Amino acid sequence: MAALGSRTAGAVAALSAAAWFDFFLTRPYQTFDITASADIETAALLLAVGVMVSQLAARTRKLHIITVTDAAYLARIHRTADLVRSVHxxxxxxxxxxxxxxxxxxxxxxxxxxxxxxxxxxxxxxxxxxxxxxxxxxxxxxxxxxxxxxxxxxxxxxxxxxxxxxxxxxxxxxxxxxxxxxxxxxxxxxxxxxxxxxxxx
Missing domain, CATH: 3.30.450 (Beta-Lactamase)
Incomplete structure (x- = not known):
């Protein structure tokens, strides 16, 4: 979600993953109640890792855009420099x-x-x-x-x-x-x- 959208979208996806883990995979099933300490730890880790991964994905996407843009800028400078050298x-x-x-x-x-x-x-x-x-x-x-x-x-x-x-x-x-x-x-x-x-x- 973060790679395709934004940091906010990635954070929402991580929160959603933790919530649905609680809803479908912990007792009592199909409720948002959670009592077992192991399940609480798992949900917390799922949320934390999801948020971290989403932030890294969003940053990677931003760096990719910057890299592509900077390469295009550099290409303009190189094209002009080649022209200055080659024509009179x-x-x-x-x-x-x-x-x-x-x-x-x-x-x-x-x-x-x-x-x-x-x-x-x-x-x-x-x-x-x-x-x-x-x-x-x-x-x-x-x-x-x-x-x-x-x-x-x-x-x-x-x-x-x-x-x-x-x-x-x-x-x-x-x-x-x-x-x-x-x-x-x-x-x-x-x-x-x-x-x-x-x-x-």
């Missing part, structure tokens, strides 16, 4: 990263601007937080700010361009996803530093 066009890298960011962050739109900064939109920072003006905002608790959010790309410490992200209507991406997005922007900066300006974005 920053346009190709920017186009690829735009697609990756759109899928990773559940964006409605994503565009890239090369060159001088204009305006002061909210900015996705290296630690996954968002800066709005002089204030830092935690997307996990405060949600995305309104409008576009910039994600800057640097090469050798120099600003080279930025992605402008338009959040979708779904839930805010996890901190891990936002940190992967920052890494993808850094890889774009490396490509721009090597290949020069992007044309047509």
């Amino acid at each position: 066009s920053a346009d190709t890298v920017v186009d690829h990263v735009r697609t990756e960011l759109t899928e990773l962050l559940g964006l409605r739109a994503c565009r890239f601007e090369y060159g001088t900064l204009t305006g002061r939109p909210p900015r996705l920072e290296n630690d996954g937080s968002v800066t709005v003006g002089r204030h830092t905002r935690n997307p996990d608790t405060d949600g995305w700010p309104d409008g576009e959010i910039e994600l800057r790309a640097y090469g050798n410490g120099h600003y080279l361009g930025r992605f402008l992200l338009t959040p979708g209507r779904g839930p805010v991406p996890t901190l891990r996803a936002r940190l992967v997005a920052v890494t993808l922007a850094d890889q774009t900066g490396a490509a721009l530093d090597t290949s020069g300006p992007v044309r047509g974005w």
Whole structure:
């Protein structure tokens, strides 16, 4: 039950197992009365072991989900790194990263601007937080700010361009996803530093 559902479902299943053991297998039968000390110990052990197993199963399920998700994030980073090494066009890298960011962050739109900064939109920072003006905002608790959010790309410490992200209507991406997005922007900066300006974005 815990492997397929939740910790609560597993705990309820363990409680149910102990209750039905009492009802069907202890005297007096078909009642929830229990008098023999051995039967009480057995019911208590059945409940305790059931709860422990359900908690372990739920944790295993959660770790499996985290492992699969982290593997997908790592695959995105590796794909982009391979592309940066194998192509000599920053346009190709920017186009690829735009697609990756759109899928990773559940964006409605994503565009890239090369060159001088204009305006002061909210900015996705290296630690996954968002800066709005002089204030830092935690997307996990405060949600995305309104409008576009910039994600800057640097090469050798120099600003080279930025992605402008338009959040979708779904839930805010996890901190891990936002940190992967920052890494993808850094890889774009490396490509721009090597290949020069992007044309047509």
